[in-house]
Amino acid sequence: MKDALRVLVVDDNDVDRMVLSRIVRQEGYDVVEAVDGADALTRFRDARPQMVLLDALMPGFDGFEVAHFIKEEAGEDFVPIIFLTSLTEADALARALEVGGDDFLSKPYNKIVLKAKLAALQRMRAMHVTMQQQRDEISRHHAHLIQEQEAAKAVFDNVAHTGNLDASFIKYLISPLAVFNGDVLLAARNPSGDLYLLLGDFTGHGLTAAIGAMPLAEIFYGMTRKGFSTGEILREANRKLSQILPKGYFCCATMVAMSFAKGTLEFWNGGLPPGCLIRPGSADLVHLESRHLPLGIRADEVFDASTRVLEMACGDRLVMCTDGIVEARNAQGEAFGFERFDDILSRARSHGDAFESLKREVYAHIGGTGRDDDITLVEVTMVPPEAVDLPTGERAAETLYGSEDWHLSYELGPRSLRSSNPLPLLQQVLVEFPQLRPQAGAIFTVLSELYSNALEHGVMGLDSRLKRSASGFADYYERRQRALADLDGWVRFDVRCEIDGGAGSLFVTVTDSGPGFDYRSRLCDDDMPSQEYHGRGVRLLRELCRSLTYRGRGNEVEVMFAWDDNDGKDDDGSMADD
Amino acid sequence: MTERLDLQLLNELEILMEEDFTSLLETYLRDSENRLFEVSEAWEAHDMERLERHAHSLKGASGNIGAAELATLCGELELLAREDSTERLPGMLDQVKSELREVREAVQALRDSR
Numbered sequence: 001m002k003d004a005l006r007v008l009v010v011d012d013n014d015v016d017r018m019v020l021s022r023i024v025r026q027e028g029y030d031v032v033e034a035v036d037g038a039d040a041l042t043r044f045r046d047a048r049p050q051m052v053l054l055d056a057l058m059p060g061f062d063g064f065e066v067a068h069f070i071k072e073e074a075g076e077d078f079v080p081i082i083f084l085t086s087l088t089e090a091d092a093l094a095r096a097l098e099v100g101g102d103d104f105l106s107k108p109y110n111k112i113v114l115k116a117k118l119a120a121l122q123r124m125r126a127m128h129v130t131m132q133q134q135r136d137e138i139s140r141h142h143a144h145l146i147q148e149q150e151a152a153k154a155v156f157d158n159v160a161h162t163g164n165l166d167a168s169f170i171k172y173l174i175s176p177l178a179v180f181n182g183d184v185l186l187a188a189r190n191p192s193g194d195l196y197l198l199l200g201d202f203t204g205h206g207l208t209a210a211i212g213a214m215p216l217a218e219i220f221y222g223m224t225r226k227g228f229s230t231g232e233i234l235r236e237a238n239r240k241l242s243q244i245l246p247k248g249y250f251c252c253a254t255m256v257a258m259s260f261a262k263g264t265l266e267f268w269n270g271g272l273p274p275g276c277l278i279r280p281g282s283a284d285l286v287h288l289e290s291r292h293l294p295l296g297i298r299a300d301e302v303f304d305a306s307t308r309v310l311e312m313a314c315g316d317r318l319v320m321c322t323d324g325i326v327e328a329r330n331a332q333g334e335a336f337g338f339e340r341f342d343d344i345l346s347r348a349r350s351h352g353d354a355f356e357s358l359k360r361e362v363y364a365h366i367g368g369t370g371r372d373d374d375i376t377l378v379e380v381t382m383v384p385p386e387a388v389d390l391p392t393g394e395r396a397a398e399t400l401y402g403s404e405d406w407h408l409s410y411e412l413g414p415r416s417l418r419s420s421n422p423l424p425l426l427q428q429v430l431v432e433f434p435q436l437r438p439q440a441g442a443i444f445t446v447l448s449e450l451y452s453n454a455l456e457h458g459v460m461g462l463d464s465r466l467k468r469s470a471s472g473f474a475d476y477y478e479r480r481q482r483a484l485a486d487l488d489g490w491v492r493f494d495v496r497c498e499i500d501g502g503a504g505s506l507f508v509t510v511t512d513s514g515p516g517f518d519y520r521s522r523l524c525d526d527d528m529p530s531q532e533y534h535g536r537g538v539r540l541l542r543e544l545c546r547s548l549t550y551r552g553r554g555n556e557v558e559v560m561f562a563w564d565d566n567d568g569k570d571d572d573g574s575m576a577d578d
Numbered sequence: 579m580t581e582r583l584d585l586q587l588l589n590e591l592e593i594l595m596e597e598d599f600t601s602l603l604e605t606y607l608r609d610s611e612n613r614l615f616e617v618s619e620a621w622e623a624h625d626m627e628r629l630e631r632h633a634h635s636l637k638g639a640s641g642n643i644g645a646a647e648l649a650t651l652c653g654e655l656e657l658l659a660r661e662d663s664t665e666r667l668p669g670m671l672d673q674v675k676s677e678l679r680e681v682r683e684a685v686q687a688l689r690d691s692r
Contacts, residue, residue: 014605015639022594057634108641111594
């Protein structure tokens with residue numbers, strides 16, 4: 001083991017050097033001899049010995065100077081130096097220690113003592129080398145880990161923090177630490193222009209937390225774009241996360257869908273702090289409390305994806321956060337707390353900057369410590385549909401000219417009505433035709449409105465007048481939930497499409513098994529602007545399509561979309577009414 | 579002559595040095611002559627630092643070949659030089675010279691016997 005070790009013996013005294021070199025050599029070390037200080041420096045550089053036996057008093061450079069040089073030259077390597085002299089004076093001993101001497105050996109040399117000292121220093125050296133190697137290994141691992149995390153962060157950012165967040169009516173804050181705190185903020189518009197937003201907080205930190213974000217984001221973006229409902233997206237996300245996350249890992253989440261056209265807010269909260277709805281006209285905050293278990297815990301059969309729906313008027317603001325903000329601690333360890341959060345939002349009701357006040361006060365609370373900076377915060381304001389500066393899905397206005405004439409009939413029986421949503425399928429079919437794409441948003445909005453009318457009022461017989469008051473509004477959606485469980489009936493879509501080059505038309509007829517309604521008298525109601533979100537939303541529909549006709553006993557409605565050459569986008573309001 | 583040198587130590591030294599033992603003795607003879615010359619010259623020149631250094635060196639070498647008495651005397655000389663004790667120094671220098679002569683004779687005899 002020690003065969004390879006080289007020891008430099010420095011002594012200007014020939015006899016002493018000869019004796020010492022011999023002893024050291026006999027112990028199995030390689031010996032390099034130096035006759036004075038200058039010689040020692042040269043030989044140290046050339047031979048790189050691992051240990052040095054050094055005479056203190058020499059002409060020219062003395063031992064102290066040589067030791068200083070060697071320690072400098074060795075850098076972070078440990079090169080033990082044994083001073084050869086019976087230094088009896090305290091200041092000389094101190095000097096030897098000061099320049100890095102590790103031990104002393106007095107003359108005449110004693111073989112046993114020297115052997116013991118060499119062995120001890122050799123052990124120290126070996127430990128030092130091991131320590132250095134482990135340190136280097138750790139720092140290599142660390143560098144590797146950092147590199148991987150940076151790569152993962154880039155992927156994670158692309159997946160989790162992008163999407164349609166850069167809109168004038170969305171304010172958000174994702175603190176730098178949030179990279180791997182497992183917070184996810186996703187936003188996108190569905191084909192009818194509703195904003196879907198998902199705020200998630202995965203358990204744990206680090207890569208495990210980040211991994212779940214990938215499938216969650218894919219499900220969210222993919223299904224939102226295709227027009228699936230919030231409930232369906234949540235169910236799929238829960239199913240996927242239960243399947244892939246290890247035991248004990250889950251994702252607290254709030255998902256909201258804001259309809260700018262209808263002025264509604266649909267939400268589902270599983271395990272996150274309550275979202276706060278700030279209504280400038282109202283004294284109280286509305287809390288969107290968690291009523292569900294987080295995503296990734298419950299089996300699909302028992303997962304509850306039922307959402308609640310609230311009215312949300314223009315100017316109403318929804319503020320949501322993960323628990324990082326509530327748990328943010330100041331220097332004394334005191335948490336920011338939900339009361340403070342609530343209080344700031346209540347005070348911010350009248351002025352417009354709840355988000356900014358909250359941000360300011362949280363950072364003031366944390367102070368300069370920065371260690372608890374684990375904050376994800378988002379505020380969304382309800383705006384009129386025309387103020388929504390976000391794209392809806394694909395709007396590639398390809399001008400492919402072809403000729404089409406087809407008819408499609410799609411009827412859903414009771415089991416399908418209870419469990420599946422026909423809209424994504426229809427949407428998929430319709431976007432197959434490039435000529436329809438410029439109007440895809442309008443078509444989708446109209447189809448979903450007609451479908452919910454057919455299902456809720458036609459098949460289930462729910463009275464839309466319930467929605468006239470705010471409490472009835474919530475009540476309505478609870479009844480709908482119950483009615484869905486034991487409904488009986490059917491809804492049929494008849495879609496007829498005629499395309500000739502750049503011009504064409506699309507007729508959609510929706511028929512349900514219900515008793516119908518007295519559309520002749522009820523349609524007058526809908527001309528009253530204040531009631532446009534209840535009733536059958538006829539005003540909205542009329543704005544979106546070229547014609548709208550009720551037939552039969554009121555259980556059949558036909559809408560028509562039409563477009564001409566050079567008319568990529570036919571949603572001109574003046575032409576909507578016939 | 580036996581009291582000049584620690585024979586037991588020399589015996590161990592011979593075992594250690596093996597074939598280099600005579601070479602070591604010769605080195606001592608040459609080196610000690612040089613040191614004595616340096617010490618004498620330094621005294622003539624009143625260069626106490628030089629005197630001290632060579633006395634120190636001679637002390638070390640003498641100790642290593644088993645000339646304990648000489649090593650002690652060299653130590654005294656080294657100390658006097660450091661303290662610049664010019665009154666007592668000449669006497670000590672004489673003692674060292676005399677002891678060294680005897681040691682050298684003994685070492686010479688030892689070397690010749692090998």
